Amino acid sequence: MIASAEISTRSRCRGWPCGHHEGMAKGALPVNRLFLIINLGPVSTHTHQRSFHNMNRKELVDALAAKTESTKADAERAVSGLIDIISATLKKGDSLSLVGFGTFEVRKRAARTGRNPKTGEELKIKASKVPAFKPGATLKATVNGAKTKK
Incomplete structure (x- = not known):
């Protein structure tokens, strides 16, 4: 109707x-x-x-403090600690997996030839390592609106 x-x-x-x-x-x-x-x-x-809306660090700390019923200072230390652990793990070249949430990993980018858009001159771009995140099945399902078991 x-x-x-x-x-x-x-x-x-x-x-x-x-x-x-x-x-x-x-x-x-x-x-x-x-x-x-x-x-x-x-x-x-x-x-x-x-x-x-992009949630920033302060909003994340506020949300964590509210969710865990802790102080903002404790939540800030927890967020800082998590970021430090993820960064140190990736710096060593290892990956960090949180089952259901996803995997933080380092991916290798091969050297390639680029072009300066202003002059058209060819440039050599060095090989590099970049941090990456691969979402897990539970996170994908949550983002797509599926109900998850608790």
């Missing part, structure tokens, strides 16, 4: 901010951006593909 039919903009923007909405009155719809949307719920009038 169709609950409502609404007219809305759907931004086809690839970056943020999109720019093509500048100068428009709020709620104004450009003719080439109108789409008839038939849905069962409310429709956003401005949808971007990149609408997400």
Whole structure:
């Protein structure tokens, strides 16, 4: 059963901010951006593909303190300790696996030839080692909305 039919903009923007909405009155719809949307719920009038929030270190510490019912100082020490352990393990060339969550590992990048975009001159890029994270099955399932067993 169709609950409502609404007219809305759907931004086809690839970056943020999109720019093509500048100068428009709020709620104004450009003719080439109108789409008839038939849905069962409310429709956003401005949808971007990149609408997400990056949690920073302070927010992580605050969340950890709240989750574990500890002080922020204890949570900060725990986060610092975890980062130090992961960094030291990767520096040695080892990997660190947390079953269900994922694996931190070092990957080798081969030497390659690049190009300076300004001059077009060829450059030799040295081989390097880069840290990488491979998510585990439980984390993937959680991100994709599957219910996990506790």
